[in-house]
Amino acid sequence: MTHSPAPVLEQAADSTRVVRTRRSRGEVLARLAQRNGALATLVVLVLVMAVAFPSFSTAGNLSQIAIQSSFFAPLALGMTFVIFTGGIDLSVGSVYALGGVLAAWGSQYGPVVAVLLPLAGCGLIGLVQGTIIARTAIPAFIVTLAGLLFARGLLLILTDEGSTTYKVPADSAFLELSRGTFLGLGWPVWITVVLVAVGVLVLRRTSYGSTLLAVGGQEDAAELMGLPVRRSKVIVYTVSGLLAGLAGALTASYTASGVTTLGVGLELTAISAVVLGGTLLTGGAGTVFGSLVGIVLLQVVANLINRLGLTNSNWQAVVNGVLLVAVAVGQVQLSRIQARSRPGDD
């Protein structure tokens, strides 16, 4: 990536008190807004909706939002780690659909196959993409766009050109994966909680997490420092594929079938959620928890659109596009304020 060395230097200087005292109030505010803007927006939106729509804060509606968020959360989490490294994974929508079909097809051989098959298949696609990206100079968006086509093609082959929809047997234990509950919350919600916790730990408490951010911050420098750049790239794309497959399996369990038309444009929802959450698309910085907030925020907005009576679901896409632009513009402005105290950086 064509990064100036300033962010790395700034991160290094972060710990020294001299620099910290020089920070203007505007800069601190900008940083706060970038890190927590999504959370603040979510809190305000939820409060407003709780007042405006009495039926919003019912347990049923809230758990519906939680469940729906948890189907996409794994996917957004995988995307978050890819974006940390300065990459992008446009294949997740197709891989998600493929995961659903593999799970539904595999469910006839038992619940274990139904879970492991999509993980293995989608993880393999991620592994191949990651290897190509790490070993060649082909941009990640080209490789993963091709991956999008490839996964969709594979899905069509498996389903007789999309004409067959595999059904999960009605007595399959696989259905419990999405419909069962534990302590009043659905399993997908718990899976999401665990994944986010693991994600936060990996990012903040392991050397792998710092390596990822270093790769995204400045790849050449990371390489010169002897960090395993290639390996960390292969891992993030493999994990992204795995998690997209998991999300697909969860959805297949919920709908009891492998719907072949799912997931078109889902990669953009995931990217929006990550950007909304405060992670920079340029890589090298960001938060895991923010992406979860981003996903929930998108679901609450969807909920709001339904309540406003815009029954045409296509408005959702329009709103998502506008939201993405608003947040991205806000982020650019905020990082400009932050950069103002750094001379020679743009």
Place this chain on the structure above:
Amino acid sequence: MSTQATAQESRTEPGRARRRPDAAWVARNGVYLALVVLVLLNIVITPYFVSASNLRLQLIQAAPVVIVALGMSLVIGTKGIDLGVGSVMALSAAIMPLYIGYGTLPAILVGVAAGLVTGFVAGTLVSRLGLQPIVATLAIFVGGRGLANVIGGQIKNLSDPGLVRLGSGSTLGVPNTVLVAAVVFAVVWFVVRRTTFGRGVEAIGGNPRAAELAGLRRARILLIVYMVAGVLAAVAGVLAAARSQASDPRTLGLLMELNAIAAVVIGGTPLTGGKVRVVGTVAGALLMQLLVSTLVAQDVPDSVAQMIQAGVIVVAVWVQLGRKRS
């Protein structure tokens, strides 16, 4: 400054040329070679390939890709990318039925204006507000198709005599859509090769800061480039709708961004910007179209065709980059 950079780029380094004499040549002319090979292959394996009607059909089908890819080549020349072109095609086609009552020309103009507006939005986001091109045009990709679906809803009939003439008629034996594509090609070629604006596009792609220091108005050039790309995508949408005499916002222009990017890259324009290869882009678009129709002619199912396309794109970009890596 820019001309120096491009001159250096196109000159083959003697050391590398000695080691791998074919790599640079293949990267530069591979697209023409591949096109010739594919044509020869088709002459052998596809019955009735060499007939006037088939060649005509191939060109007609390639016209929208050629037009979109030419706009895309300008964007990629500035080191940008436009993921919104497919959605813009759908949007322009979705708007036309609303205005067809006012006549053929107003409907076409409104359809093209839709591309002008989305191009203006994307260009402003990139040039003035500093958004990454991939994010700005991603928003157009999502929002544009959503808007097209909101406006269009379902498939709308567009059987207007003027549009039928545009989509299916011919002038002096040349199909009108092919004629439009040829005119777009000529204009883009002239602009890139013969005008200061074209030089500016390559300069800001090659070295944005140097271009700015040299007095080029980077923001204005970027804005115009994205608007041109939007307009060309809209023109392609109008032509596609005119040809099928219907507009289906759900499927029109689907995966067009991928095909157009592939055509541009296969044609030899580097994704890192700084160089626009207009003739190569047309050859790349023809290659992509011929590849698809070859697969269709051989009864290859859609699924496998998609996977082959994916493989071709990755390999093509890899071959392209082979020149840059050492």
